[in-house]
Amino acid sequence: ILCGKMRILLGLFGTILCLFIQKTNGEIPGCDFFDTVDVSAGQWLSNGSYLFEDLVIPAHLTGEYDFKLQSNNSKEQTCVRFCCDLYDIMSDGNCFNIASEEELDALDPFLNITLKDGSVVKRHFKNEMFVQRDLPRPCYSMFYLDSREKDDKYTLFEDGTFLRHHDKVSLNKQKYCLQHFVFDETTDTEFIQIAPYNCDPQTQAQEISKTWQTVVMVISLICMLLTISVYLFFKKLRNLHGQCFICYMVSLFMAYLFLLLNLWDLTNDFCITAGFIGYFFVIAAFMWLSVISLHLWMTFKGSVVISGFLGDNQFLAYSTCAWGLSFFLTGITYLVDKIAGHENWTPRMGR
Template sequence: MSQSLCLFTICCSILLVGIKADIADCDYFDTVDLKRGFKFENGSYRYEDLIVPAHLTGEYDYKVTYDGDREPVPKHIRGCVCKLRPCIRLCCHSKKIMESDGTGCSADYINETLSYDYTLNVTLKDGTVLKRHILKDIILQEELPLPCQEHYSLNQELSDDDKWTLFDNGTLFRHYDQAFLSKQDYCLQPQMSGNGTAYSLAPYNCIIQPSLTMGYVKLVSVVFLAITIALYLWLPRFHSLHGMCSVLYFVCLMATFLLNVISMFRLAEEKRVFCLINGYAGYFMAMATFLWLSAISFDVWRHFGLHSAQIFQSSNRSMFLVYNLIAWSLAGFLTLVIFLVDQYLDEVTGYTLLPGVGMYSCWINTDSWSGMLYFYLPIAILISFNIIMYILTSRHIYEENKSRTKVLSKFEEKQQSRNRDNFGLYLYLFIIMGGSWLLEILAFICELEDVWKPFVTVNEIINSSQGIIIFLVTICNKELLRDIRDRILGKRTTGIELETCNMTQDYPLMQQGN
């Protein structure tokens, strides 16, 4: 009988311990460690000036890490004090500040001289906003783990996009994306105010990790661009002015994608100098990409619309040098502009005008309207130039065909038909290379205004797949595949085919009729 009673007592003790281990109906992030509290005989604790009843205490043998996992720790008593008084979660000790990169507290020692505004605006359930003193009206939770490994602060004094609202239950409302954050998702810590003279409390929340899916798509595009470039360099039909311009366009686009992928995968962030080089080089190659696209558009117009203009009838070699001088120098000038603005414009007063290379990522900041000014505005101007070139070229071809009344020989008729097909291919390329970036500008505006999200997603897919689309349009056609086969077999072009190729050698890309 005594053995049965002993076994029953042990089982009940185990069950009671299990029940007491976690506080019922209390989130871990609403508790504090009571090791500094005084325990009364009835099981309640005094924590600071607050009495925590026994039913709101419990024994814990774990702590919750930033990613929500449980990590074993020595047993200790915790109290659910946030049911008794509003709580705020500090990232570090109240006398410490966060590192500038948001990865941890600034120092191991406690700076007792650190002072800041100890008041916070707290919103009640009925919408009433009250000013609370964190040392008198609120419980400070200082020993909870940081929400994540990397954080960024919401500085509402510098940017309207960083507005936030703190509720009395500890929930933080982030205005720019209408997100409600629990105490597991953010913490508060002193931050230098906008005027740079004093500290005030600001929330640090986790860096939102973007999806890397488009990064992998861009890597696939890089592979297809590399194949396209190799074929352009290998096949004789592309050894011409237009072919060389196209190769340089593809090279710039491939380099832009590669540098952007490096930024997306954060491969250059360990050293700031590499991060800055990646950002400014990426911007340079992006601008060069569109300048070479404009060079191609101008060269097509020069070929079709300016037969009689002697000023443009210079050799291919000299024109290629002119194109190189204009494309690389303008891209370099634009890059120098954003570099100087980043270096000399004050981050506080000129926040909205900063290109922000290396500030948030190893790329130019395209998450604010400064991205429109430095990135999308030059692109829009160059695309507008390409549209004008296309319209002028199309009009000239239409007028020339309309005025032609003579009877054409079979050779001339074949050549005219080829030109029409070639210009149709140019239209396809223009839509791919220019039109996709025009959609990118529209998607940028939609993303800033948080509208038409499906359109933004579709645009990302199209823009990231440019290398694949260009390969399919320029390489995957019967004539070019036949040329590749003949090149492999060592077959030479002779007779009338050679004569046709010689007459149109300036624009072999335009010779890919269906």
Template sequence: MKLPSEVFCTILLLIFADNSKADIPGCNYFDTVDISYIERQNDSYLYDDILIPASLTGYYEFMDFGDGFIRPVKKHLRACVCSVRPCIPICCPAKNFLPNGKCEDGLKEELARFEPYIYLTSMDGEERVPLTDMAIIRDEFWDCDEMIFISDFYYFLEQVRIQNFNKFGLIVWFQDGTFWVTVDLVLKKHEYCLYRHNFNSDFPKSMWLIVHRCRTDLLPGYLEILIVSSICNVLTIAVYLYIKKLRNVTGKCIICCLFSRFIQDLITVLDRLKLINAICSPAGYSLYFLLMAANLWLSVISYHTWKVLTSLNRVEITYRFLRYNVFVWSTASIMTGSIYLVNHIWENDPSQWNWLPLVGFIRCSVKDWHSSVWIYISGPSLVLSTFNVTMFTLTAIYIWKVKGNIKKFTNEEEERIGCINFDSQTYLQFLRLSIVMGLTWIFNVIPFSARFYIFWKWVGIISDYFHSAFGIVIFVLLVLKRSTWTLLMES
């Protein structure tokens, strides 16, 4: 009997939680940092000039994100650094993470230049503490991060007694890193981090805080399907290049579209495996460029298919494919250049952070959370998908009318047989056209926030799985059909 997924996950969480307590007694997971890359010296470890005794270290085989999600990872050594010094989390973009776990984004130089500090208040009085004297935990950005502005608050140590806590505007910062803002905002250490470009303003009277709203992970088997799909894309491209009769304008457009999808999927796989952090930003902009190019090629295929099928002149116009290339690659370049400029100009301005594409921050890709996604991805995709649906509808109506007119010239028996052939052949033809003309990609414009509702969540899951296997579907529909095999045998 299968256990429900919720029960199974709960059991795993309890197991991992027990392991966490056993590894470093009395230390919360979120008080630890990865020190796998640091060599042991005299029964201690030196982490950012902080000497941590070996008794405060332990091995972990998971990552805890604090939102009920635990990811099994390779066994690694962690140290309870917050037991040695007060901690403060400051987010690090994916593009600045080094293979050894360090973050090279210029934070140390910025702290040395501006010398920021905070006030820690205990029962014994108030103490001004420079950030350079604290243990700085370099957090990752999460998928649904949101920037908020906080001003006029006070910091308190864990020992402070909470009295008259209903006082308006009072914010308590415990030594364990928890923010408690009356009843309006309660943030534990793993639920927020400071933004790096914070310290040249009115800090610490006011600051920009990044709040972790949610975290997503890949669907089971998603990467494996994506890899198989990429292989199928390569095979389809090879077949179309090998068979001369398939190297017409439509075939060339399909090749360009599948090539864009192949490189796009390859970058996605490498990004998810964290193998391209060294070239995270260039890979992210390339990913966006290829995403837009692939969508544009689907629209070009839709337009060209409609044009060819409804035109009386079947002779291919000279330079048509060249014109398509100019349109697709130039449009994709302009769109990519636009998001690059937006990121480059406003990256250091926290007030604009929520509206930035954030390439290289959360992952090596454009963020897919917040209303701004309609500017960079969903909006353009919706326009192109609507165009594709329109072209498919016009093409389907034309084919239906032509098939209907042909039936009028047959006798009653032939008409009956022809009707059966019409159903099977036409519907299969419509299926191929709907896939090649990119009809299904309209489901990718469903807002990420809508996936919190059960219906749209399942629509999104089905869409994600289907489009991860898009190369497989194309291979089956275009290569494994009888006419293609006949051409392949004759070549």
């Protein structure tokens, strides 16, 4: 038995070792993935090197990442990361291909690169540099810098580091990218130049907040569904108080659901309708909470007058009160939204 266990342990160790060796063999020693370029379209040479864009890349500077052949060209030439394809223009976050010869002629292909000794040289983005265009964008929402503006001055270093002058922030290639942009020179003329795009910190904070809101809402919705299921499954919980509580949880669930849909802009096609439905369930949740409070007060107080007023079927009376008042207030809101002449008096559903 001991020998069997030893064989199993040795087998596991050997498997892990093989996986580790396979991983390290595929990577380039001392090279970050964001310093590599996809050279799978290049020509393989007999000595193991690759010919890519008129440059011979030695075999020891190549590696395989996720079944793609990458090369660490930063050791040979400066790498720059583009947001889109090689000859695309970026506008409002979208990439557009340069289609006309006039646009190609108007394109300024040079970048100012600061060397290690502090000197600045102009380099052609295509002929004298390697362009990384296969990497995803650093972030969804980005803004460009116009070097003609005082607050938009920047420095692009030989190793790919980007320095923004106004706040002294240094960015690596994971946090910025470059792309052609159409600048207005005068009222009648335009020129195309390579502009850096940085991630918008405010939008990034909003995206993080949106993600956490989504996580919290989804957890809340799951917990509400579990609570409703428990109350529906156990007969002892389906008393008058339990029925009122189920209605409260259903109203709260629907209100949170429409908040979640609105957070991800999934209600754009029926925005006004979604606004009124969400409003109805929010009001209904408060109404059922009031009904539960009234019922608890009557249970402990033992009020005969209110019990007699509600009649034998108290749940029907509670439902009429909670759902009816919710419909009534939603109807009033709808009429005000349609009839009120001044915009400041309207609830502005969907606006």
